[in-house]
Amino acid sequence: MSMNDHIGLKGSILNPLSADRCDWIPEGLLVYDRAGMITYCGPDKKILGLKYKPLTITGKNIIIPGLIDCHSHLSQFDAIGQTGYTLLDWLKNHIFPAEACLRDKKGAENISQRYFRSLLTDGVTFSVLYTNFKTGVLAARRQAEKAGIRAVIGYTLMDRAVPGYLKQEPSRTMEECRGLSSLFSKNRSARLHFSLNPRFAPACSSKYLRMIGRLANEDDLYIQTHLSENVSEITAVKKAFPNIKNYAEVYDRFGLLTERTLLAHCIHLSPAERELVSKRGCGVVHCPSSNLFLHSGRFPLEHWKHYPKLALGSDIAAGPSFSMLDVMRDGYYTNIQKLSGLLYMATLGGAKTLGLEHELGNLVKGKQADFVVLKADNARFSSADDVLSRIIFRSGRVEARKVFIAGQEVWPQREK
Ligand code: GUN
Ligand code: ZN
Numbered sequence: 001m002s003m004n005d006h007i008g009l010k011g012s013i014l015n016p017l018s019a020d021r022c023d024w025i026p027e028g029l030l031v032y033d034r035a036g037m038i039t040y041c042g043p044d045k046k047i048l049g050l051k052y053k054p055l056t057i058t059g060k061n062i063i064i065p066g067l068i069d070c071h072s073h074l075s076q077f078d079a080i081g082q083t084g085y086t087l088l089d090w091l092k093n094h095i096f097p098a099e100a101c102l103r104d105k106k107g108a109e110n111i112s113q114r115y116f117r118s119l120l121t122d123g124v125t126f127s128v129l130y131t132n133f134k135t136g137v138l139a140a141r142r143q144a145e146k147a148g149i150r151a152v153i154g155y156t157l158m159d160r161a162v163p164g165y166l167k168q169e170p171s172r173t174m175e176e177c178r179g180l181s182s183l184f185s186k187n188r189s190a191r192l193h194f195s196l197n198p199r200f201a202p203a204c205s206s207k208y209l210r211m212i213g214r215l216a217n218e219d220d221l222y223i224q225t226h227l228s229e230n231v232s233e234i235t236a237v238k239k240a241f242p243n244i245k246n247y248a249e250v251y252d253r254f255g256l257l258t259e260r261t262l263l264a265h266c267i268h269l270s271p272a273e274r275e276l277v278s279k280r281g282c283g284v285v286h287c288p289s290s291n292l293f294l295h296s297g298r299f300p301l302e303h304w305k306h307y308p309k310l311a312l313g314s315d316i317a318a319g320p321s322f323s324m325l326d327v328m329r330d331g332y333y334t335n336i337q338k339l340s341g342l343l344y345m346a347t348l349g350g351a352k353t354l355g356l357e358h359e360l361g362n363l364v365k366g367k368q369a370d371f372v373v374l375k376a377d378n379a380r381f382s383s384a385d386d387v388l389s390r391i392i393f394r395s396g397r398v399e400a401r402k403v404f405i406a407g408q409e410v411w412p413q414r415e416k
């Protein structure tokens with residue numbers, strides 16, 4: 001490939017480098033090849049041998065890496081904003097009935113299409129999600145492929161303490177999951193991955209959790225679940241597993257704490273549980289908007305500050321917004337911190353949590369050209385935190401002008 005096949009976009013670049021370092025390049029240039037790999041990201045200056053076709057987007061731009069949402073429920077899309085309860089009653093009254101709709105193929109296609117469109121509108125290029133039923137997984141896979149977005153897709157596994165219409169028969173569901181796992185690995189699109197998603201310990205029997213752990217291990221699958229979100233949930237876990245000493249140990253007993261596990265919330269963990277989660281190398285997904293909405297409690301960031309696999313999740317529908325900038329704002333309301341640390345969690349931290357930091361998460365030579373072009377006003381910014389402050393708190397809704405995944409423009413969407 002000659003350098004003439006490369007494409008270059010000028011703009012101000014915001015680029016997270018680690019949990020506490022974020023580059024701000026006011027006059028920057030991003031260059032990528034036709035295969036969608038970044039070949040240069042840095043100051044816009046003449047560099048010997050650097051040739052590219054310019055991509056022009058009118059006006060002033062701020063370029064940021066594609067945003068990664070590490071925890072969300074596609075099947076709850078139409079239940080956003082349903083108030084009045086904390087976790088367990090909210091699930092019973094609003095969420096279980098909403099999830100039932102995914103059984104229908106047409107309904108599942110429709111909601112999946114709207115879900116991915118909403119994500120791209122807000123600059124999310126990777127969604128780690130829960131849907132329901134095999135129909136839901138197949139619909140999400142089809143619609144994600146059409147949208148060109150990256151995703152980890154699994155369906156919510158549960159065999160007790162939920163209504164009959166959601167309850168599964170473990171052996172049958174595991175056969176289905178085995179088939180789906182092989183389907184995803186056969187038609188290997190680097191953008192889409194299958195996961196096993198036990199809802200949470202109170203909704204799964206020991207037998208089911210054991211089967212899930214076994215299949216995850218055999219097929220090296222991602223595991224997604226909820227951990228220690230709400231105090232009544234913890235009481236339910238104690239009752240359901242009286243012989244296991246704490247909530248994190250329940251998952252560990254059945255082989256569910258792995259380096260490919262994403263644990264949402266982790267609000268009320270004991271020091272011993274935190275140590276176990278870190279020792280197993282699990283991803284921790286902080287969902288601040290959801291925690292505020294359901295009054296679940298405060299995520300104790302002070303215990304996870306130096307933990308590399310720390311990510312952010314919208315937790316739709318408990319979190320009301322698809323915008324990771326809104327989630328970052330709620331993260332700041334929850335814990336005083338540098339805004340660039342929050343951007344890290346929504347980008348590179350997410351990529352590390354998924355074990356994909358060599359390909360995704362920031363704008364570095366050799367990685368995929370996943371990026372979002374935001375509209376910049378004429379203000380001059382002195383640092384990454386200064387820009388983020390403007391984007392998150394002072395400009396109202398910031399719309400993504402354009403979104404690119406592997407160098408392809410995926411939003412605004414062209415009808416296919
Ligand atoms: N815990 C178990 N299921 C759910 C869910 O759907 N949403 C949230 N926020 N927590 C859960
Ligand atoms: Zn959730």
